[in-house]
Amino acid sequence: MFNLILRRIGIAIPVLLTVITLTFLMVHSAPGGPFDEEKAVSAEVLAKLNEQYNLDQPLYVQYFDYISGVLVGDFGPSFRFPTRSVTELISIGLPVTFELALYSILFALCVGVLAGVLGALRPNTALDYIPMSTAMIGICIPSIILGPILILVFGIWLEWVPVRGWGYMPGDKILPTLTLGTAYAAYCARLTRGGMLEVLNQDFIRTARAKGLSETRVVVVHALRGGLTPVIAFLGPAMAGLLAGSFVVETIFGIPGLGRFYVEAAFNRDYTMILGSSIFFSILIVSFNLISDLVAAALNPKLRD
């Protein structure tokens, strides 16, 4: 187990360094400086600005300055809003995005695991086919379609729920959660079904049944532990997908989260904001991958080779 942790961290560190270096170089190789558009700036002011943002230093000095800043949680100022820093925007946006991701993953786990277990217990019956074909639809309909259609049907035509915002009105968190969570619910269902089918055929399950344990106990206590391993291993990559999905969902529903800030920064060409949040996103995603790998290994001894 200890070796596994070391090996995973051994991969995570070069990943992060690659990300930081690539992002940094890409942003700095962008054609034209960040102040190009403000034409009326005099040479003197430009020099001042460059000094303020450290742009007068050689690139490698800026690079090491930046890395040492990131290590203490300072992702630099925003070019567009000089009074705000990237760290500040992250601290405003992160809790919102995190809440959205959490609700979505909870929704995905509840619906997905339930559907998957039912399918695995009654394979090749209607109880299996109907949820699994629904899951296929859920995977194939992307959030850019699901979001607007949910808004159109439940928000505009039926007027059941508000269609914009996050925490402004009761019920406005429902549609974003559904939009972001549905595809993951579908993946969870398929993974659970596959994992459970494999486990349910094994000898220790037959033993448990032969001992006369109730079906509920066999499924919940014995089979789920092994059957859920694929789902848990999937949670890390799912987190990456959820964050990317938050770009779309937060834009559609006007949610003031990290994803929308990121898209706005990309739109405004706010280079330092993009640099900072790209690196921050990468750290988050790499950490979640690491954690889900380790949890999966802790649950399933076979993965600890």
Place this chain on the structure above:
Amino acid sequence: MNNTLWKDAFDRLISNKLSLFSSIYLLFIIILALITPFIAPYDYAYQDLNLGPSAPSALHWFGTDTLGRDLLTRMMYGSRVSLMVGFLATIVALTIGVIWGTVAGFAGGKVDTIMMRIVDVLYGIPFIIFVILLMVIFGRNLILLFMAIGAVEWLTMARIVRSQVMSLSKQEFILAAEAMGVSRTGIIYKHLIPNTIGPVIVYATLTVPQIMLLEAFLSFLGLGVQAPLSSWGLLIRDGAASMEEYWWLLIFPSLAFSLTLFSLNFIGDGLRDALDPRTSGS
């Protein structure tokens, strides 16, 4: 190559109704996209501002958008962009992945370790962020878009090919070829690549919808294809913006796009079952 294997696989694919219908639909969409410039009812950028947004009618089958542009025409031109990005990026990913995986699997030892460690590291990088970054920094260039997407989607392909090559290269016919003095390059091109082609085709079929989705994602966010050009992602974005009054602007592009994603996924699944009967039913 073994002809009966491919004929068997084809028969199995056709006998699966879902993948049969999916194949027909996809073929229809592809042919339509190819002949669009000759049959499109209007010009994709032509605006009829006097008409404005109009509901589906005999003149405009799918209606017109807020600028009076014919939606059917824009969907047909959009399909060209979406499909082109999907297929070209997949070809880029396929080429890099197959070569990388074959070399790593065949070379083995240190070379293999280093090459796969590079894949491991790249795998951990959240590429959606890099693609967005590329779009922001180098402008919204379509060629660059699919090159970038293709260049980041080859990793899984490389892994699949490598494991396939490793199990193949231990088999006797490779040993026989080596004993007969076939060069390494010869073995790779004549024996290894043809034998890994099954799983590669399956994965490639499933990569196309992923890439089309990524393009739609970017265009939806306003970071991909720009008007007056059109792509399905862009049309869905425009449709979502005005769906309150003009639902058809959202519904038709969404339908076309979802159906295409569906059929590609079903064909991929069908191909997997057809090419490897052992995994069917999973």
